[in-house]
Amino acid sequence: MAKYSDEFKLKIVMEYLSGKLGFKRLAQKYDIPNRSVIQGWVRAYKDFGIEGIHKKIKKEVYSVQFKLTVLNFMKQTGASYQDTAIEFNLNNRSIIANWNRKFLEEGIEGLEEKSKGRPPMSKNPKIKATSREEQLARENELLRLEIAYLKKLKAFQENPNAFLEKHKQRWHSTSKKKDSD
Template sequence: MSKYSFELKLQVVQEYLSVVGGYTYLQDKYHLQGTRQLLYWVNSYKEFGEEGLRRKKHNAAYSTQFKLNAVNLYLTTGKSYREIANELKINNSAQIARWVLDYRENGEFSFSKTRGRPRKEPNLPLNNKKTSELSDSDQELSKIQKENLRLRIENEYLKG
């Protein structure tokens, strides 16, 4: 359950926009935790309307390419996280900051991680063939691909 109801958020934002009072006045009037929360609500209302103040029922899933584009946009333009989030229609600017931090730590491979528990036998291919049934060339190819991936990750880490 959200801490503040949609009706309260809407009322506070509308009072702010109609110049009833400033951030600190409205914070004291409605007993809000801080002015930052009100600033966030006002920005969300200006960018997304009333939907920006509503609590989301499910988390949005973003593709790897979308995340990379957002990070590149931040790194190349010099815009703030909030400006990038507004441009990409994301209500949570902290999400962009998280992506940038992950990118700086692990490179582009940080976005291609699979979720959940890893497989118990990672050497087995998806079609469940035993390694003895694979030809020598397939086994060698698999080893080379794994080593290539490890070296690319190491290279990105050393660059960053």
Template sequence: MRPHSSLTAEQRLAAVDLFEEGFGYRAVSSKLGVSASAICKLESRFKIWGRAALEIKPTRQVYSFEFKLAIVRQYLDGEGTRQDLARMHQLSSLDLLRAWIRAYRDFGEEGLRSKAKGRPKSVTRTPSVEVSELEKLRRENERLAAENAYLKKVRALRNQPRR
């Protein structure tokens, strides 16, 4: 069974047997009593890979920007259907190619570039040996302003009448 699949291994095998008998995904999903969307995805992989769609691949394949761009351009130039291109380039599913095409149409070539994953690195300031004269004056100015505000408050409290 695939890590995120809602189908058991037995259901997947039974579905593939029914596909080979000529049943469509809706008929298979009603016969097996499982989600039509899961069976539909299995059918699309079955059309590309045949029985090899049942094999579990150990890791997710990572595709380069150039590879994605070439396949999307082939599709947009009419060099084949999504299914033909997925079979020709051995993509794991049609959804992958569909997502690339959508990203290309929405964001252009930049939509196909890999995005950075995880938390962005924080900018750490390295302590400089020589702090600029301007920075020293700013710090002293802040300190004197705080001291001045404190003394004004003390003076105001002393001048208040006692109760």
């Protein structure tokens, strides 16, 4: 749900345009934490009309190329977020700020649309569970082998001669059993 309704925004914009109160006084009167919020509403109303202050119901998806074009325009011209939003017919300047931040942090990959939420469930969950169980069993086996290897390595490092003698005896006793079979 939007923090401020469209009717409320329009009321404040009209009150400002009537010239009775400025941004700061309106912010105080209606308990809005920052006057820049009202400035944004007034500017959007002046540039886009009543559509400028309406909250969009459907989330618009922009291509990476469009986002790069917007950011490039802003960099080339030195335009503010608000001026850039007006130039590209966007009624929300903060979206450009988000694109810019993501681009600076992650590069072009940051501008790509990412899927949100949990991935869809598999149509056949038992098969997936079995494969997950197999993966865990395989991982357990590998961990057991790693632990056994590390124990033998430690024993060898502590006393190489005793370790070799012990394993020589085992090797000889197992090879004799094979010969007698």
